[in-house]
Amino acid sequence: MRIVDLINKKKHGESLTKAEIDFFVSGYTNGEIPDYQISALLMAIYFKGMESREIADLTDAMVRSGDTVDLSRIEGIKVDKHSTGGVGDKISLIVIPLVASVGVPVAKMSGRGLGHTGGTIDKLEAIEGFKVELSNEDFINNVNTYKMAIVGQSGNLTPADKKLYALRDVTGTIDSIPLIASSIMSKKIAAGTDAIVLDVKVGSGAFMKSLDDARELARTMVDIGKSLNRRTVAVITNMDQPLGHEVGNANEIKEAIEVLSGRGAEDETEVALTIASYMAVLGGAFKNNEDARKHFEKLIASGEAIEVLKKFVEIQGGNPDVITHPEKLPQASRHIEVKADLEGFVGGFDSEKVGISAMMLGAGRRKKEDNIDFAAGITIKKKLGDHVNLGDVLCVLHTNLDDVAEAERVVRSAFVISGHKPEAVKYIYEIVE
Missing domain, CATH: 3.90.1170.30 (Pyrimidine nucleoside phosphorylase-like, C-terminal domain)
Structure with missing residues (x-):
């Protein structure tokens, strides 16, 4: 098999087989295929696109390029969420304690911020003592005991995606739906969860600027999830203005506290409750989103939700007093x-x-x-x-x-x-x- 034949095939709009996709992903990851040939292939994909089956095969090949997380020792249906990135997006901080409170395990790996979008890990590190690096044993124990844990992305997960993304960044092929979707979903699937809720942002503060593009990305990722046996739902949300009122790490922790205390801004409260409800349904805690949402609204009104957030901070080494006294944040x-x-x-x-x-x-x-x-x-x-x-x-x-x-x-x-x-x-x- 020759990479030049794959370039020519895709250049003419033909579909690549699973074997051909495995060949170029493993060859590039191992350093056997040079940047200039993969650049040509990426550009051909950019212009000619990929079929659903090709995108699923590409995602699977990137997952298999490195390690995967084994969460089999965690009881129940493991549910994760992912945001495509926005401004003032502190939704993970809100939904993790809500979903965990109904017994659905949330074993989450998150990244750091780069450019104009923030990262959940950076926000949590604004809390004194909060540990984003846990041993595998502590991570699994926390999820089994408290139904929640979060760690930074580490190890040798999806090395093919890291190499391909770096090359896309310098070859003008970032904004390709098949390449975006496979990049996101490969990381989520390698992280080992059973079900995924995707928060697909659209608008001036998002990567996807038009609703049509956001819709195509959402459908593509849901199709990948289905093809690779992961229950997947995408929620397309507005990012034409920052979520809530706060942007910045300690600021956003403070605002997450506000939402879970029942005093949050209308937009981020609505988005958080919607995503948490879908996560709870996928995790088997409720039969429908309406019942899940009503339960979460009661949880917030009763003050129980904020107590779960305090427990979340405490079990990962953070100072839970900042939840009651946010003035202690930086x-x-x-x-x-x-x-x-x-x-x-x-x-x-x-x-x-x-x-x-x-x-x-x-x-x-x-x-x-x-x-x-x-x-x-x-x-x-x-x-x-x-x-x-x-x-x-x-x-x-x-x-x-x-x-x-x-x-x-x-x-x-x-x-x-x-x-x-x-x-x-x-x-x-x-x-x-």
């Missing part, structure tokens, strides 16, 4: 108000610019090696549809840096002030099952 030394220079309504929002501004304040990374400031972030005071008077505070920047002029300029340009109030925002577009 605090920035400077708080800069960004005020409106026009009157009207917030008619548009560039969420990506908010994420970029937060990164510039110290809350995110430009490169993987960068350190982050847990205290840095942004508090959004005006959201889509809100009326704005001249001089009203649009947002507050939190930082320990001296020079924030550029970050302030970027975040100011994220707000589009209009003379007309826009239509009501839809938080969830559709569910793909």
